[in-house]
Amino acid sequence: MTPPILTRCPWTFRPLADPGAARSEHAGRELPAGWAGSGTLCVAMAGARASGKSLYIAVLVKQLEQLAEAHGRVLAPVDDYTERCYREHYERPLFEEMGxxxxxxxxxxxxxxxREPLIFSLGTWEVDGERRPWHLVVRDVAGEDLEQLPADPGQLSFFRYADEVLFLFDPLKVPQIRSYLSGLVPAQEPGGDPLRVLRNLLTVLDGHRPRLAVALSKFDTLQALERVPDSEWARIMGNHGAAYRRDTGLDHDAADSVLLDREIRSMLLRLDAADLVHTLDERYARAGAPFRHFATSALGASPQGAHLDRRGIAPYRCLDPIRWLLGSRGLF
Structure with missing residues (x-):
């Protein structure tokens, strides 16, 4: 069943009682121009420290711009804050300074x-027989705020009303993987505990079950394991017929997405993440709530210290988790 089209508050993600209102009753703020009656898709990022959330957002916006252009549309910030924040904190350090x-x-x-979301216009679309503007709202969250919840967890209550929560799992947190990669890719400091973050996230959700995309991030590091001689991981990553070895680019294939979901779930079990997998099975799958596994790499190659690989940025499957959400609404 297609979910109802809702006009949401971009700051709290809560549905507006009056879709045509000019002011959010939840935040007590004037809504952006053109917000009345629009379809709103809200995405919240989750993950431990150093899992790559901000890198992912930086690259995602660029790829969404390309996707919109391919469909004859324009992805545009709806306010000065979004334009300035994205440029100063995401675009400039990554794409201009190459750091x-x-x-x-x-x-x-x-x-x-x-604390302020990034808000983008997706253009006007006809969905369920009605033409209306659509917006995408993205909220970044510090890993520390999910590893150790704030004194007032209500500050994170927007997670409960998100259309999708995107949870990044860093494979470099697994000691065996770090050992295998020694000498193959530049050393990186492992982040926080993803299982702790997941459990805290479930606490914040408090019984709510928004769509959950679980992405194995920094997937380029796992692809490098193909070069480890005579190892189980060399055989796994050397399987070029697997969905996780194919980048679908701007395209989205529903059957491919389902296959990738099963492959990444199996891979997480091999990454000693059984507790995380089984927690998701119990709290999401058995509740009939929508969740799916993905593989992403924002950079396509490990950074050299504080700088990017000299070959530049080559994103891998970064659009997949968002295309899963957009596709559910008939967008793109």
Missing amino acids: LMAPTPRMAAEDAYQ
């Missing part, structure tokens, strides 16, 4: 720019 972004500050910090 890594600074860690996302905790919500309590004075410079916590991610």
Whole structure:
């Protein structure tokens, strides 16, 4: 069943009682111009420290711009804050300075720019026989705020009303993988505990079950395991017929997405993430809530210290988790 089309508050993700209102009753703020009656898709990022959430957002926006152009549309920021924030904190450090972004500050910090969402127009679409504008709202979240919940967890309540939560799992957190990769890719500091983050996320959700995309991030590091001689991982990553070895680019294939879901679930079990997999099975699958596994790499190659690989940026399957959401609404 297709979910109802809702006009949501971009700051709290809650549906507006009056879709045509000019002001959000939840945030007590004036809504962006052209918001009345629009379809709103809200995405919240989740993951431990150093899992790549901000890198993913930086690359996602660029790829969504390409996707919109391919469909004769324009992805555009709806306000000055989104345009300025994306440029200063995502675009400039990554695409112009060719370096890594600074860690996302905790919500309590004075410079916590991610307290405000990034809001983009997707253009006007006909869905369920009605033409209306559509917007995409994305909220970044510091890993520390999910590893150790704020004193007031209500600050994260927007997760409950998200159309999709995108949870990134960093394979470099697995000691065996770090050992295999020694000498193959530049060393990276492993982030926080993804299982702790997942459990805290479920606490924040408090019984709500928004669509959940679980992405194995930094997938380029796992692809490098093909070069480890006589190892189980060399055989796994050397299977060029697997869905996780194919980048679908701007295209989206529903059957391919289902196959990839099963492959990445199996891979997570081999990555000693059984507790995470079984927690998802119990709290999502058995509840009939929608969730799916993905593989993504925002950069396509491991950074050299604080700088990008000299070959540049080659994103891998970054659109997949968002295309799963967009496709459910008949967009793109």
